[in-house]
Amino acid sequence: DAESDSGAVRAVLAWDGLRLSSPGRLRACANTECRLFLIDRSKPNTARWCSMAICGNRMKARRHYQRTRT
Known part of the structure; x- marks a missing residue:
């Protein structure tokens, strides 16, 4: 519709x-799960x-967990 076209x-x-x-x-966010810029x-x-x-x-916590996991 016209409203969504004008928004685009x-x-x-x-x-x-x-x-x-x-x-x-x-640029895009470095978090691959994020869709924001x-x-x-x-x-x-x-x-x-x-x-x-x-x-x-979230990304730093994930990286820390991966490094310290045995």
Whole structure:
């Protein structure tokens, strides 16, 4: 319907605006189970997760568990 089409158009325009204003800073979250994107605002451009509190903590806990498991 027209409402969902206009939402899709707005999403594409917003995506292009972010991509052009922040080249190389817009990327997918490093958590393969997450479908969100992030805008990396860190100086060294090294952010990996959409949210450190959610995805970052989950991935770090998973990695720690795998390393310490015997």
